[in-house]
Amino acid sequence: MTGNDAVLALVVATALGFDFTNGFHDTGNAMATSIVTEALRPRVAVAVSAVLNLVGAFLSTAVAATIANGLVDSGVVTLTVVFAGLAGSILWNLTTWYLGIPSSSSHALIGGVVGATMAAAGASAVKWQGLVSKVIVPATLSPFIAGTVAAVGIYLVHRLTRDVPDGPRGHGFRLGQVGSASMVSLAHGTNDAQKTMGVITLALIANGSLHSGAKSPTWVIASCAVAIALGTYVGGWRVIRTLGKGLVEIDSAQGMASESASAAVILCSTDFGYSLSTTHVATGSILGTGVGKKGAVVRWRTARRMAVAWLFTLPASALVGAAAYWAAHGIGGTIGVVVIFVVLVLGAVAFFVASRHRAVTPENVNAAWTGSVIPAPETSKAS
Template structure:
């Protein structure tokens, strides 16, 4: 096995690791409202979400093509660049997950790759038009579009069902939420799993294993689908709690409306190849349900904190990606990539060990939503 083969193997493993973190980081996007309203038990919700993420990953490759060839010049990308970009994305994902902040895994990955590419080849290697059109503009518009759809839907739902007794209405909408939550999970798989497919394809192109502009091979699609499904099943309980309880007090009609709006926006963007942040869409939808329901409590200070995290995700992960590239290049060759991989693995283990708190288990999350007292820590309070 040559040095390039070792580096490529490490890049693929790291990319699948990112896909895994994407799964547990974004579980809340699909299932937070269904769990909060009692439509689905937590463990059933994440299991269903995992299966549908797996299925969704096979339905489209348009977003993978955007990541592989639409954002940076493939000729200026090396395996070291891809490894450094993944490092930026993973470290930002772990940091925001640890703090319970629903930031964008997609933008963390893209920021890391762009930052590493700039460090390696300068700003000319970035396809700025593609970055703006396929990433930044959708990021700015999607929360408002999803929020507007959810607000209008919530208003109409409550207006048309105001003559229905509370108990049957709540029961009916909980059943409806099962379907809408499944659609969000399926949509998440079609969009987010493809980002890792695109990065692995980019690495294969950089290694000469694929020609420029090639589509993701079947084995790449399959492994990425499994990785994001496993991550989803593990469940990002900190982020679920932040989305489900931190923004709006959600009832079943709002939950179904929010999920339906999220699924519609994500599936539409996937068809156009937009690398959309499902976190932005889900948060916008949840906030929209608060605006659309008269008397609903919307915690705007929590939303402001999330938006602040969104704004710094791309530049922060880009800086980490650039630093990781310079560090790997400073060490040199295969050894540089191996060192970065080992540092990343150690950091990941440290995050997981530090996050082992009772408040993030499924049982305690469920208890929090049913009114039981749940012990909190300063880090848990960030998400509450």
């Protein structure tokens, strides 16, 4: 095996590692409300989500093409650049997961790659128009669009079912949540799994294994689908608790409305090749149901903390990606990549060990939300 082959192998392994963290980080986007309303048991919910993420990853490659060819100049990207970008995104993912903050895995990945590319070849190597139109604008608008759709949806649902007795009404909405949550999981697979496909494809182009503009090979699609499905099954219980209990005291009708809105927005964005943050969409949808339901409790302090994390995700992961590139490049060659890889693995282990002391599990994810990971919430009544 040559030095380039060894680096390529590490890049692919790191990319699949990111896909795994993406899976457990974003499980809450699809299943938090269904778990909290007890429409699905926690382990069943993440198993269903895992299978549908796997299926969704095979349905489209438009987002993968955006990541591989639409954000940075593939002609100046090297394997070290791709690896450094992945390192930045994984470290940001682990940090926000540990804190229970539903930040965007997608933007962490994009920020890491952009930061590493700028460190290697300067700002001119970034396709700023593509970054703005395919990433930043959708990131800004998607929570508001999803929130509006969810708010209108929950208002209409309550108007149409106000005369239905509580028992049959609640049972019907919990059954509806099974379908709506499943659609979010399928949509998540069509959008988020493709980002890692795009990064691996970018690495293959940089290595000369594929020509510029090439589509993701079948083995890349399959391996990314499996990695995100496994991560989903592990379940990010900290993030699930924050989304399910930290924003709005949610009922089954709100859960179905928020999930339906999320699925619709994500699937539309996938069709246009937008690298959307499913976290932004899910959060906007949940907040929308709080605003749209009269008397609902909305925890705006938690929402503000999440918004701050979103603002920092792109620049923070870009800085870490740039630092990882400078470190690997400074050490030089394959050895530099190996050293950063070891540091990355040790960092991941440290986060995992620290998380065991304050674990959120399938058994306690539905316990009363006390703000043990995020400070006690500030609540208000939606008008």
